Amino acid sequence: MLVFILNAGSSSLKYQLMNPVTKEVLASGICERIGIDGILRHEFEDRELKLDANLPTHKEAIELVLRTLTSGEGKVIDSIDDIQAIGHRVAHGGEAFKKSTLVDDSVIEKIEELIPLAPLHNPANIMGIKICQELMPDKPNVAVFDTVFHQTMPDYAYMYALPYDQYKKYKIRKYGFHGTSHYYVSNEARSMLDKKRNTRIIVCHLGNGSSVTAVLNGKSIDTSMGLTPVQGLMMGTRAGDVGVGAIRYMMKQEGLDIDQVTNIMNKKSGILGISGKSSDLREVLEGMQQGDERCRLAVDMVAYNIKKYVGSYVAALDGVDALCFTGGIGENSALIREIVCTGLDGMGLVLDPIKNNKKKHNARDIATNSSAARIFVIPTNEEYVIAHDTYDVVREFAD
Numbered sequence: 001m002l003v004f005i006l007n008a009g010s011s012s013l014k015y016q017l018m019n020p021v022t023k024e025v026l027a028s029g030i031c032e033r034i035g036i037d038g039i040l041r042h043e044f045e046d047r048e049l050k051l052d053a054n055l056p057t058h059k060e061a062i063e064l065v066l067r068t069l070t071s072g073e074g075k076v077i078d079s080i081d082d083i084q085a086i087g088h089r090v091a092h093g094g095e096a097f098k099k100s101t102l103v104d105d106s107v108i109e110k111i112e113e114l115i116p117l118a119p120l121h122n123p124a125n126i127m128g129i130k131i132c133q134e135l136m137p138d139k140p141n142v143a144v145f146d147t148v149f150h151q152t153m154p155d156y157a158y159m160y161a162l163p164y165d166q167y168k169k170y171k172i173r174k175y176g177f178h179g180t181s182h183y184y185v186s187n188e189a190r191s192m193l194d195k196k197r198n199t200r201i202i203v204c205h206l207g208n209g210s211s212v213t214a215v216l217n218g219k220s221i222d223t224s225m226g227l228t229p230v231q232g233l234m235m236g237t238r239a240g241d242v243g244v245g246a247i248r249y250m251m252k253q254e255g256l257d258i259d260q261v262t263n264i265m266n267k268k269s270g271i272l273g274i275s276g277k278s279s280d281l282r283e284v285l286e287g288m289q290q291g292d293e294r295c296r297l298a299v300d301m302v303a304y305n306i307k308k309y310v311g312s313y314v315a316a317l318d319g320v321d322a323l324c325f326t327g328g329i330g331e332n333s334a335l336i337r338e339i340v341c342t343g344l345d346g347m348g349l350v351l352d353p354i355k356n357n358k359k360k361h362n363a364r365d366i367a368t369n370s371s372a373a374r375i376f377v378i379p380t381n382e383e384y385v386i387a388h389d390t391y392d393v394v395r396e397f398a399d
């Protein structure tokens with residue numbers, strides 16, 4: 001069984017070819033600059049193939065990926081017939097989708113109806129699905145949503161304290177994202193804990209986009225992102241939580257309209273906005289070491305924001321059994337982990353500085369032996385969740 005995993009963005013397209021049973025990845029890659037010119041980076045057997053290509057639309061990009069998988073230097077399978085199913089990452093499933101779903105016309109219609117909630121992402125995801133249906137008409141497509149894992153949040157956690165009509169009319173509420181990552185990491189953490197009942201886990205997914213989730217007995221009960229991914233933590237270019245009064249004042253002072261201010265909050269804020277240097281934490285850490293005060297401020301703000309969410313989720317969970325770090329920052333930055341965990345001894349979270357500073361790539365426990373709760377670093381694997389869900393849905397449908 002091989003699953004082709006597709007994550008279609010507005011001008012890029014990430015893919016993987018994976019066996020969902022053995023977790024073996026045969027190839028992975030990305031098409032970038034779609035609609036501009038086009039580049040394909042294709043990784044297979046520890047090698048990378050880079051191709052400049054003419055990719056006017058996503059259709060040419062997917063055609064090129066399928067050609068590369070089945071022929072020439074990057075070939076890993078004999079024909080497209082070796083692919084049994086296609087798993088699509090879809091950003092927003094709203095309240096309509098509570099699990100990963102086999103795609104048919106009515107599913108596409110429902111994802112289209114959710115476009116106002118995710119105007120940047122859902123259209124690209126739908127495009128990816130439709131092109132695969134056209135190019136591989138006999139293969140099942142499964143939609144795996146970023147929001148589904150958080151559909152278990154109780155109403156008092158997901159509601160905004162706006163007039164109730166706003167929820168009734170437009171479904172304005174918190175949805176949360178990074179669901180496949182929070183699911184994968186919390187599930188791994190549960191298997192690493194001695195305790196099997198009443199498990200209270202906090203997952204910090206820290207990448208270019210970041211979110212924290214409180215997971216009780218394997219179910220998300222709260223998460224830091226909201227109706228859209230801009231809410232919550234300070235991120236690479238997203239502002240996170242900012243009071244609406246400050247936004248309104250900035251709009252008035254600068255004469256900005258709603259689209260301009262949304263663009264600023266999504267693309268020009270966060271680590272980039274504060275440091276003025278980069279959205280990439282590595283570069284900002286370097287800046288800090290060279291004495292750049294705004295880089296120092298950005299790093300302190302990032303860590304402080306995470307720590308505040310961790311503290312509030314210990315309260316939401318009535319305690320904590322494991323705090324998990326994942327994503328590019330969570331997996332690699334010992335400094336951010338250290339600042340976040342400093343002073344959390346009273347909550348039962350005691351970091352071991354030696355374990356924290358060891359450069360390793362596997363899932364590991366970095367708490368002291370006597371720490372009441374565990375602190376885990378767990379590399380995320382969102383593609384595995386997409387491949388596995390796709391496999392499960394297709395098997396269920398075949399039975």
Ligand code: ADP
Nearest residue numbers: 206207208209279280281282327328329332333
């Ligand atoms: P995405 O959300 O796009 O998948 P990643 O999960 O790859 O992103 O995370 C990217 C972030 O991880 C960047 O801010 C990058 O600087 C940071 N990062 C990667 N390696 C390190 C490292 N060794 N130390 C600090 N930050 C790192």
